[in-house]
Every structure is written in C-alpha cells, then in structure tokens.
Amino acid sequence: MKTHSVIGGLVLGSVLLTGCASAPQSPEGADLVRGKLNSLQADPVLANKAPAALKEAEMAVSLAEQPLSDSDDNLALGAHRVYVADRQVEIAMAKAVTRDAEDRRAQLAEERATSRLDARTLEADRARADADRIEGERAEALALSDAEAAELQQQIDDLKAEATERGLVLTLGDLLFEFDSAELRAGNTSNLNRLVNFLKQYPERNAAIEGHTDNIGNMEYNRELSQRRAESVRLYLVQQGIASNRLTATGLGHGQPLASNDSEAGRQSNRRVEIIIDNPPRVISSSEAIKSSQ
Known part of the structure; x- marks a missing residue:
C-alpha cells in the first residue's frame, strides 16, 4: 500500500511538472x-x-x-x-x-x-x-x-512566395528536374538564385526544403526520390554560399498531394519542391533601429 502511494506521488509530480513546462x-x-x-x-x-x-x-x-x-x-x-x-x-x-x-x-x-x-x-x-x-x-x-x-x-513578391502559418512557402514545380531524376536542370535555377539572395540578405532566417512526388511508383521509391531532390536543392544553396546549418532537406514522397493524381495536370502539380522560410519574431529596440540608420 505504501509503494502504491509513492508511485502515485511520482505520477502526480510528473503531471504537475509537465503542466508547468507547457504553461x-x-x-x-x-x-x-x-x-x-x-x-x-x-x-x-x-x-x-x-x-x-x-x-x-x-x-x-x-x-x-x-x-x-x-x-x-x-x-x-x-x-x-x-x-x-x-x-x-x-x-x-x-x-x-x-x-x-x-x-x-x-x-x-x-x-x-x-x-x-x-x-x-x-x-x-x-x-x-x-x-x-x-x-x-x-x-x-x-x-x-x-x-x-x-x-x-518586394522580395517576397519577387520570390512568388506565399505567407503561411509555417512561414514563407516557395513552391518549385517539376520543371526543376528531369522526369524520375534528382539532378537540377541547367538554366532552370533563376528562382533558386533569387532565394539565395534573399537568404543572404536575411541571415537570421532558416529554410526547410521538402520534396514531393506524384503517386506513380510505390511509397518507398517516391520517398527516396523526393529526398534526393530535396538534397539536390539544399546542396545547390550551400554551393552558392548559404550555411548548411540553416537548411534541412526532407523527402515526403506522395503523401501530401496538392491535387488529384487522377490527371496529368494534377500529377504535375504534385511533383514539386517546397521551401519554407521561417519568420522568427524579432523585437527591434529604438536604439538599435536608430543605430542601423546611421
């Protein structure tokens, strides 16, 4: 009976600590x-x-x-x-x-x-x-x-990025890659170059790179392909001077479609790479704003 009381006290303490941590x-x-x-x-x-x-x-x-x-x-x-x-x-x-x-x-x-x-x-x-x-x-x-x-x-407009709860989302279509390939097409990196300039101007922002595919092929293959494509984009950004610790790459396969995979147009929309640029809150003091303007 005493052992049960001790265990109950520990459980209650853990619950109280959890509640405090999330207050x-x-x-x-x-x-x-x-x-x-x-x-x-x-x-x-x-x-x-x-x-x-x-x-x-x-x-x-x-x-x-x-x-x-x-x-x-x-x-x-x-x-x-x-x-x-x-x-x-x-x-x-x-x-x-x-x-x-x-x-x-x-x-x-x-x-x-x-x-x-x-x-x-x-x-x-x-x-x-x-x-x-x-x-x-x-x-x-x-x-x-x-x-x-x-x-x-103006820079957000140039990137054609969309403001969401997750941050600024830049969507790159399947024209970035050859079919069933993770190699970037030569001459189709203009959006990536604008992204490079944006990340250099705002070094406090990080980016999450997510690869997506249509549902042709099995889930494991599509996840691997989307991972390789996300990694290709991350590597390109690193080669252009963006610190690797500011970037993450994740392959999500065909698990998050934007449109129905029953049509070619829908499948094309689903073959994409999304780049989510975080937007951490930042309080600028008056002295800091004045100093930066001098």
Whole structure:
C-alpha cells in the first residue's frame, strides 16, 4: 500500500511538472519594455508630465506582458505587442521631456528680471532641443522600419512566395528536374538564385526544403526520390554560399498531394519542391533601429 502511494506521488509530480513546462509565458522582450516604463514612472521630474501618454504606455505594456501559449501565431502576436509597447513608452518619454521643457520655459518667463535669466533660458532651449531630437530620431526609426517592410514585401513578391502559418512557402514545380531524376536542370535555377539572395540578405532566417512526388511508383521509391531532390536543392544553396546549418532537406514522397493524381495536370502539380522560410519574431529596440540608420 505504501509503494502504491509513492508511485502515485511520482505520477502526480510528473503531471504537475509537465503542466508547468507547457504553461503560457510572457513574450520575449516584455520585461525590458516594462523596465523602461518603470524608469519613466519613477522619474521625479518626468513622471507627471504626460499622464495621458503614460497611461497609454501602461496599457500597451500590460497587454504585451500577457502570457501566450507557444505557437507560431502567438510568437508573432507577442513580438508585435512588445514592439507596439516599446513605441508607446518612447512616445510618452518624448512628450514628458517636451512638457518639462515647456514648463521650464514658463518658469523662466517669470524670472526674466533676475540675473539667472540667460542661464535658465539656455537650459530650457537645450531641453527642448533634446525633446526635438528624440522625436526626430523616433520618426527616423519608424520611417526606416516602413522602408524595410516595403523592401521585404518586394522580395517576397519577387520570390512568388506565399505567407503561411509555417512561414514563407516557395513552391518549385517539376520543371526543376528531369522526369524520375534528382539532378537540377541547367538554366532552370533563376528562382533558386533569387532565394539565395534573399537568404543572404536575411541571415537570421532558416529554410526547410521538402520534396514531393506524384503517386506513380510505390511509397518507398517516391520517398527516396523526393529526398534526393530535396538534397539536390539544399546542396545547390550551400554551393552558392548559404550555411548548411540553416537548411534541412526532407523527402515526403506522395503523401501530401496538392491535387488529384487522377490527371496529368494534377500529377504535375504534385511533383514539386517546397521551401519554407521561417519568420522568427524579432523585437527591434529604438536604439538599435536608430543605430542601423546611421
């Protein structure tokens, strides 16, 4: 009876540990944004200068801190929330500095008759200049972000890739290979070359290469053929300078058809190589964005 209790305790502990391991977590970077907000809220000069903007920043940071389960959609959502929260904190800080500068100017107006007028006016001018600089740097960083997003979208369009939950999916048809062969056809690598350029420009992204066939032949043969074709594409990318540890190759045979294999057109659609480019969430701080624009 005692042995059964011990075993039951171990099983219960294992279940509790498993539940803890899979518990939703706050998105990466949320704690850093919270730290920036706390510093602003604790500033004896700036904390009460822009209450409305500070309230909006608090709401954005609280939303960014909400735990999310570990999925691709939630990772992207969490990264977006952290990014928006970071921008709101920057806006609140800029507005607080600007209001502080304006308050200083008003105080200096009352002290024009004193000998400290020139020194106080210079201090207020510098404070206003700092506020204008912060606003300008923020605008420049946001403009750079928009330009980068536009460039990325243009490259995606050039690749003819499709955005999915798995990432960007580039589909290469059966014209890439001779029938029943894993050797790349000469002169049909233009899409692969565009992919090479994309992966070189975005070195933080990895790619999964998946080979597919029609249902002619048995499953084992088709799986082997699709594996060799995926490996041929991976080898080509490596030869063009893409690090091998960024690439995986998998043969899936005819197990995941796009169309019916009852027609030649359907079989042709099923003979393909799909390249899935991952899109890991990435939080860009304002200082990093400003530094990259210089």
